Amino acid sequence: MVVTIIYLAIIVFLLFFIIWNMFTEKDIMLQIDAALVIIPLVLRLLLIK
Amino acid sequence: MDQELIILLVMLGTFLLANFLLHLPVSLGMALGAIMGALVFGLFFGGDISELGRHLFEGPFAYLDTVLIIATAMVFMTAISKSGTMAALNNVIVTRFYKVPVIMLILLMIIVMFPGMITGSSTAGVLSAGAIVAPILILMGVPKEKTGAVIAIGAILGMAAPPVNVPALLIAGGVDMPYSGFEAPLFFITLICGIIAVLMICLRYCRHIRIEDLSSGLDPEISRRHGFKIYLPIIVLAVLLIACRVFPNALPNIGMPLTFLIAAAVACFTGEKFNFINATKESLRTTVPVLGKLMGVGMFIQILTLTGARGWIVGSCIEMSAIEGIGMVLLFIAIAVACPAFGAVSSYGSASVLGVPFLLILIDHFPNGQVVMAAALSCIVCVGDLMPPTALAGNYAAALVEEKYSKVLRHCAVPALITIVLSLIVIIFSETVFSFL
Numbered sequence: 001m002v003v004t005i006i007y008l009a010i011i012v013f014l015l016f017f018i019i020w021n022m023f024t025e026k027d028i029m030l031q032i033d034a035a036l037v038i039i040p041l042v043l044r045l046l047l048i049k
Numbered sequence: 050m051d052q053e054l055i056i057l058l059v060m061l062g063t064f065l066l067a068n069f070l071l072h073l074p075v076s077l078g079m080a081l082g083a084i085m086g087a088l089v090f091g092l093f094f095g096g097d098i099s100e101l102g103r104h105l106f107e108g109p110f111a112y113l114d115t116v117l118i119i120a121t122a123m124v125f126m127t128a129i130s131k132s133g134t135m136a137a138l139n140n141v142i143v144t145r146f147y148k149v150p151v152i153m154l155i156l157l158m159i160i161v162m163f164p165g166m167i168t169g170s171s172t173a174g175v176l177s178a179g180a181i182v183a184p185i186l187i188l189m190g191v192p193k194e195k196t197g198a199v200i201a202i203g204a205i206l207g208m209a210a211p212p213v214n215v216p217a218l219l220i221a222g223g224v225d226m227p228y229s230g231f232e233a234p235l236f237f238i239t240l241i242c243g244i245i246a247v248l249m250i251c252l253r254y255c256r257h258i259r260i261e262d263l264s265s266g267l268d269p270e271i272s273r274r275h276g277f278k279i280y281l282p283i284i285v286l287a288v289l290l291i292a293c294r295v296f297p298n299a300l301p302n303i304g305m306p307l308t309f310l311i312a313a314a315v316a317c318f319t320g321e322k323f324n325f326i327n328a329t330k331e332s333l334r335t336t337v338p339v340l341g342k343l344m345g346v347g348m349f350i351q352i353l354t355l356t357g358a359r360g361w362i363v364g365s366c367i368e369m370s371a372i373e374g375i376g377m378v379l380l381f382i383a384i385a386v387a388c389p390a391f392g393a394v395s396s397y398g399s400a401s402v403l404g405v406p407f408l409l410i411l412i413d414h415f416p417n418g419q420v421v422m423a424a425a426l427s428c429i430v431c432v433g434d435l436m437p438p439t440a441l442a443g444n445y446a447a448a449l450v451e452e453k454y455s456k457v458l459r460h461c462a463v464p465a466l467i468t469i470v471l472s473l474i475v476i477i478f479s480e481t482v483f484s485f486l
Contacts, residue, residue, distance in 0.1 A: 006303075040344065
């Protein structure tokens with residue numbers, strides 16, 4: 001249970017920076033890359049998958 | 050024509066079109082290929098269209114753990130680069146061993162390989178350790194294009210070396226084999242090839258080095274300022290990684306992502322001061338394209354599997370290997386050519402699309418050498434990371450030494466060939482000579 005919470009916290013940590021990267025990145029292709037990564041991380045954070 | 054072959058051609062065609070003609074990134078090209086394959090399957094071959102969206106989202110989940118490992122490992126690598134640990138290591142190796150160039154070059158090669166070993170990403174090797182080692186090699190008199198080649202080869206061998214070898218993870222996952230026992234065969238192949246590569250390319254330029262000539266590329270003060278504690282992040286990482294395996298009852302396995310973050314946190318207090326938030330931003334900015342590629346590969350593989358195209362590839366390979374007399378020769382030629390060549394698309398894709406079927410056939414012929422064969426196969430797949438146009442490691446290495454990639458690639462050819470040949474030898478003798486691995 002503790003490890004699960006820590007790993008959810010790690011996902012929040014990474015998500016924050018990847019979302020930050022998506023909004024600050026100027027190249028649209030890199031923004032799409034970031035969006036592709038964000039989708040499964042958000043789904044895991046919400047424990048949907 | 051088989052429906053699976055049609056779908057495979059549509060997917061590959063879409064990917065190649067997106068990548069080469071439209072110049073879209075590999076991740077987006079693979080995602081588009083997967084979407085087209087899913088649409089063709091749903092519209093023309095009776096696939097359940099309502100389920101296709103779910104499959105497209107489900108594919109990337111196979112790589113979620115890998116994403117966490119690569120992302121946190123990059124945070125760790127950036128942290129130890131900023132804190133000066135890598136520079137200190139570099140300094141120690143050169144100043145202690147410059148009179149014994151063979152040992153110095155081997156240790157420098159291990160430094161180039163280290164980030165790839167930890168992160169499973171060749172890009173990490175080039176961008177972190179490569180950026181530190183390349184100027185030293187150039188100062189020693191190694192030509193720029195050869196320096197680029199050593200960095201590129203070191204990075205891909207680091208990617209193949211344990212503990213994290215993503216293609217091996219993908220191949221093992223594809224045949225339901227636990228990722229365990231891969232360390233010895235991977236170390237065996239990657240270390241031998243790394244040593245041969247660096248000595249073959251650099252030794253002739255490093256026979257008579259004067260330490261004064263290298264001083265501009267070294268930072269001797271950093272070790273003096275921080276002493277032994279500058280190496281603590283690497284020691285903490287090694288202890289945590291090893292201890293939970295050696296004492297599984299005393300120490301729970303906290304997983305690699307958490308281990309990397311703990312070691313990265315240690316780096317904040319043991320060397321040069323740096324802003325951890327900015328370092329994390331910087332590392333993830335570099336990593337997101339690699340992670341995006343994994344997501345694209347996940348979608349691509351999921352649709353290949355769903356539509357039966359992956360099974361079709363397996364069936365074709367089995368038929369080919371069954372040809373009497375020359376079947377196995379054809380199989381080994383196919384492994385040696387197709388696996389690296391598919392790296393032009395993606396080495397991760399190569400591991401999933403070709404590595405898994407090839408391993409299934411090899412297991413049929415050499416049933417007792419599964420882990421050794423999977424490890425050797427993953428090394429051949431990793432060579433694909435040198436294949437243009439994608440060639441992330443190669444292109445970054447060429448940019449690092451300010452040379453064209455075509456010039457760098459020329460010097461990578463022989464070491465890459467040696468890696469492929471040694472891996473094939475290990476596969477062929479996996480049940481006999483190399484069963485000790």
